[in-house]
Amino acid sequence: MADAPSEPSLAIRNPRTGLVDHDMPVFSADQVAAVASQLRRQQVAWAASGAAARAASLLRFADAIVAVRSELIDAIAQDTGRYAESVMEVDGTVGAIKRWAVDATALLRAAPASHVARASSMPHISVEQHARPFALVGIISPWNFPLLLSLIDAYPALMAGCAVMVKPSEVTPRFVPVLERALNAVPELTQVLQIVTGAGATGGALVASVDLICFTGSVATGRKVAVQAAQAFIGAHLELGGKDAAVVCASADIARTARSICWASMVNAGQSCMSLERAYVEQSIFEPFVAALVKEVAALKHCWPDIRVGQIGPVISVAQAQIIERHLVDAVAKGAKVLTGGQIKVLGGGLWCEPTVLTHTTADMAIVAEETFAPILPVMAFEGEAQAIELANSTEFGLSACVFSGDIEQAKRIASQLEVGAVSINDASLTALVHDAAKQSFKSSGLGGSRMGAASLQRFYRQQAYLVSNGTDSPWWFRRS
Numbered sequence: 001m002a003d004a005p006s007e008p009s010l011a012i013r014n015p016r017t018g019l020v021d022h023d024m025p026v027f028s029a030d031q032v033a034a035v036a037s038q039l040r041r042q043q044v045a046w047a048a049s050g051a052a053a054r055a056a057s058l059l060r061f062a063d064a065i066v067a068v069r070s071e072l073i074d075a076i077a078q079d080t081g082r083y084a085e086s087v088m089e090v091d092g093t094v095g096a097i098k099r100w101a102v103d104a105t106a107l108l109r110a111a112p113a114s115h116v117a118r119a120s121s122m123p124h125i126s127v128e129q130h131a132r133p134f135a136l137v138g139i140i141s142p143w144n145f146p147l148l149l150s151l152i153d154a155y156p157a158l159m160a161g162c163a164v165m166v167k168p169s170e171v172t173p174r175f176v177p178v179l180e181r182a183l184n185a186v187p188e189l190t191q192v193l194q195i196v197t198g199a200g201a202t203g204g205a206l207v208a209s210v211d212l213i214c215f216t217g218s219v220a221t222g223r224k225v226a227v228q229a230a231q232a233f234i235g236a237h238l239e240l241g242g243k244d245a246a247v248v249c250a251s252a253d254i255a256r257t258a259r260s261i262c263w264a265s266m267v268n269a270g271q272s273c274m275s276l277e278r279a280y281v282e283q284s285i286f287e288p289f290v291a292a293l294v295k296e297v298a299a300l301k302h303c304w305p306d307i308r309v310g311q312i313g314p315v316i317s318v319a320q321a322q323i324i325e326r327h328l329v330d331a332v333a334k335g336a337k338v339l340t341g342g343q344i345k346v347l348g349g350g351l352w353c354e355p356t357v358l359t360h361t362t363a364d365m366a367i368v369a370e371e372t373f374a375p376i377l378p379v380m381a382f383e384g385e386a387q388a389i390e391l392a393n394s395t396e397f398g399l400s401a402c403v404f405s406g407d408i409e410q411a412k413r414i415a416s417q418l419e420v421g422a423v424s425i426n427d428a429s430l431t432a433l434v435h436d437a438a439k440q441s442f443k444s445s446g447l448g449g450s451r452m453g454a455a456s457l458q459r460f461y462r463q464q465a466y467l468v469s470n471g472t473d474s475p476w477w478f479r480r481s
């Protein structure tokens, strides 16, 4: 591993106590560039080592993570203030590494067929198609799932034969030293996977040093990264914010739909990109649905004082708490009714948003139009499919959505008109559970190829063609008559 700089460092706040209790090393632009050139040199052997060897290294990495499992869970729990999700994050990471080691090996086994010379449209020229991995892929990740989102694009990139440099969020970096210990147990992987810590300036230096960038974060930062990538002519896969909508048709099972929507809007205290942030409910079932939802949401408890008891963790980032506060104040001032919750409480120095359901919300409210990233759900009524679709499509975001209906054809008809990359039908946020289906972000929610499904691997290759003449003179050569 590259030696982490001892100076300067950034003081990190604990989301449960509000206290600054951790120091994170900050990599300078020169240090990032030095890590990048080392990774580039070492990538050549990695790419040549073959898919089976790369998969074996990844599987050893999964075992090494299992060996530090409890320390890693503790570190992420400190970073995020939540326990159950930290367990899922570590176990999900191990599962994802194993899945990619197997799936990518199978996909790459099929690939040599493309290397066989084949005839082209010109009888005397044969062609060979080669997939060349990018030498160095950069990953920049956010704070809401610090481990999972730092590595999610690393597995396919490493399996493709790329080297990878990761810059995690400066809000949640405690997991990094523990992860690096696991990584050090697999020496060949340390040659091609390194972590640089720091804030935005380190992120900018990383973009300047790589051949392809995978960015997960806000629309505002994503736009800056896209501009920098465009100026450098490197590709950018951007996974950005969302404002996912639920469309609940009159034929939906009210009690089951309320349970599903409660989970998808409140889990992780709403701090997921695919968190439900708006619900549109057919007028004829609006009242019974809202009553069922409020009953579910009001029963949720903060994981305080015991991190292992309850369902709702703290707001991780102070900057996000300020956005949530602004959205709540704006909504209430414009006439929204708070049916349950509605406040950010201070418990033990941390900031805790109450699980909240709002009605009488309108499109001009920030809480309906902008990403809130909180356990807050505004619920609004619609009349007829056309209006539901118009409302669901009314924000700048296009990440994912869900439709509930007793009529599956109606649900699919609505899904086909939603401007989003994935639609869960008769459940919500299924992209958190199923990773096999390719999906791309629409509108401001992102740019680039699918991070899910087999297509994900293709993002890390450029196509190179060998065009081989059999020695016959070209019909295009100059004639000398």
Ligand code: NAD
Residues within 6 Å of the ligand: 140, 141, 142, 143, 144, 149, 167, 168, 169, 170, 198, 199, 200, 201, 202, 203, 204, 207, 216, 217, 218, 219, 220, 221, 222, 224, 225, 239, 240, 241, 242, 272, 273, 371, 373, 399, 445, 446
């Ligand atoms: P953010 O955009 O503030 O920061 C993300 C990362 O970018 C951090 O590591 C940060 O240090 C880095 N960064 C900041 N300025 C930079 C610059 N100029 N150049 C390069 N890097 C820079 O996002 P956040 O607040 O950490 O995360 C929350 C956001 O992430 C939400 O909008 C959420 O929806 C989004 N998100 C999206 C997905 C998805 O898959 N679509 C998944 C999770 C989170």
